[in-house]
Amino acid sequence: MDFESLLKPGVRGKAEDTVTDANTARSFGSGGLEVYATPCMVALMEKACVAAVDKLLPPGFSTVGTELNVKHLAASARTMPVWAEGTLLSIDGRALSFRVEAFDKAGKIGEGSHGRFIVENEKFLKKAEAANRRFEL
Helix, strand or coil: CCHHHCCCCCCEEEEEEECCHHHEHHHHCCCCCCEECHHHHHHHHHHHHHHHHHHHCCCCEEEEEEEEEEEECCCCECCCEEEEEEEEEEEECCEEEEEEEEEECCEEEEEEEEEEEEEEHHHHHHHHHHHHHCCCC
C-alpha cells in the first residue's frame, strides 16, 4: 500500500489535558513534586501524533510508537491546561517522523522528535500474541 499518497508532510495533530493530582510527578511516581509528570507529557505528545495521522489511514491500519527524543523544558502546576502538537515531517514507507511540542498557558514546556510505524492491526496483534505465547509457562 502506498501510504505516501495518503499522508503528507505538514499534517498536524493536537491533544489536550489539564494538570490534575492524578498526572503530577508525585502521583505518577516519576518525581516528588506536584507538577505535570514527564511521562504524561510524552504520552500527550504521542497522542497528538496519533491524532495527526491515524484518521487518514485505511480501516484496519494504525500506528505504533517506535522512538522518542524529548526534552521537558518547564514545569506546569496543577489546574494548568496543557496541550501537545505533532507535525508529520517525513514518510519513508511505513516509517513516520514527527516534530513534537508541548505547551501550557505560559509557553512551551517540551519539544522533541517522535517516530511511529504504520501497522496492519490484525496482523500486528497476532504477531504480538504469538510472541507472548512463547513465554507462557
